[in-house]
Amino acid sequence: MSRSSTAFPGTSRRSDALRNRERLLEVARELYAAHGTDVALRDIAERAGVGVGTVYRHFPTPEAMLEAVMSDRFEALRVGAAALADAHDPRAALLDWLRTLIADLAEYRGLPSSSLAAMNDESSQLYRSCHGMRDAAEVLLRRAQQAGGIRPELRVGVLLRLAHALAMAEENVELMLSMLVTGIGRS
C-alpha cells in the first residue's frame, strides 16, 4: 500500500525547498557574522547560489530573515530561563540570564539596534517571535521580585529594553549591569 502521492504532493521538491531554506539560513548567519545585520537579501541569494525570488519566497522581508536566524537563540534563551526558574538565588539567576542575553545580542553587529527597534514595535515579526523568551524571562523576574531582590514595579518590557541599551554600548557591560542592578535591586 503505497502512500498516496497527493498526501504529500511534490515531496521531493518540498525537501529541495527545505534544503534551500536551511542553506539560506546558514549563509545569512555567515554574512551577519561577517558584515553585520544589514546585509542585502540579494547578497544572501547570490552567495547561496539561488535567485532573489527564492529568498523572498522563504523570507518575505529582511526582518523575516533576521527573525528566522534569531528564533533558535530565542528558543535557547527561553529554555535557559526555564532551567533557571527554580535556582537557589532568584536574583543571581536573573542576572546570569541577562548576561547571556546581552552576549547573544552582541554576536552580530547591528543586532541590538534592530532588536530594540522591534521591541518598540508591536507589529514587528521579531517582536512577536521573541515572546516565548520574554515570557520565560518574566517568570524569572517575578520570582526575583517575590524573593524581594528586585523592585516590584519593574516590568519585563522595560528590563529587556534596558538590557538592549547595555548591549549596544558594547563596553563596560558588567559595570553598567551592576549599576542597573543596584538601581532595580532593593537591599
Add this chain to the structure above:
Amino acid sequence: MSRSSTAFPGTSRRSDALRNRERLLEVARELYAAHGTDVALRDIAERAGVGVGTVYRHFPTPEAMLEAVMSDRFEALRVGAAALADAHDPRAALLDWLRTLIADLAEYRGLPSSSLAAMNDESSQLYRSCHGMRDAAEVLLRRAQQAGGIRPELRVGVLLRLAHALAMAEENVELMLSMLVTGIGRS
C-alpha cells in the same frame, strides 16, 4: 573706496546660498516632524524647490542634515545644563536636565535611535557635534556626584546612552527614570 570685490567674491550669491541653507533646514524640520528622521534628501530637495545637488552641497550626507537640524538643540541643551550648574539641588538639576533631553529626543520619530547609534560611533558627525552638550552634562553629573547624590562610577557616556534607551521606550519615561535614579542614586 569701494570694498574690493575679491575680498568677498560673489557675495550676493553667497547670501542666496545661505538662504538656500536656511530654507533646507526649515523643510528638513518639517519633514522630520511629519515623517520622522528617515526622510530622503531627495524629498527635502523637491519640497524646497532645489536640485538634489544643492542639498548635497550644503549637507554632504543625511547624517550631516540631521546634525545641522539638531545642533540648535544641542546648543540649547548645553546652555540649559550650564544654567543649572549652580542649582541648589544638584541631583534634581541633573534629573530636570535629563527630562528635557529625553523630551527633545522624542520630538522626531527615529531620532533617539539615530542619536544612540551616533553615540556609539566616534567617527560620526553627530557624535562630535553633541560634545558641547555632553561636556555641559558632565559638569552637571560631577556636581551631583560630589554632592553625594549620584554614584561616582557613573560616566556621562553611560548616562546618556541610558537616557536614549528611555527615550526610545516612549512610554513610562517617568517610571523608568525613577527606576534609573534609584539605581544610580546613593541614598
Add this chain to the structure above:
DNA sequence: ACCTGAACACCGTTCAAGT
C-alpha cells in the same frame, strides 16, 4: 561660485516565464 538634474550603484520587492 553655486545650482541643476541626469546618471550610476544599490537595495527592496514583484512577477511573468520557466522547470
Add this chain to the structure above:
DNA sequence: ACCTGAACACCGTTCAAGT
C-alpha cells in the same frame, strides 16, 4: 510547487553642464 532573474521603485551620491 518551486525557482529564476528581469524589472520597477526608491535612495544615496556624483558630476558634467549650465548660470
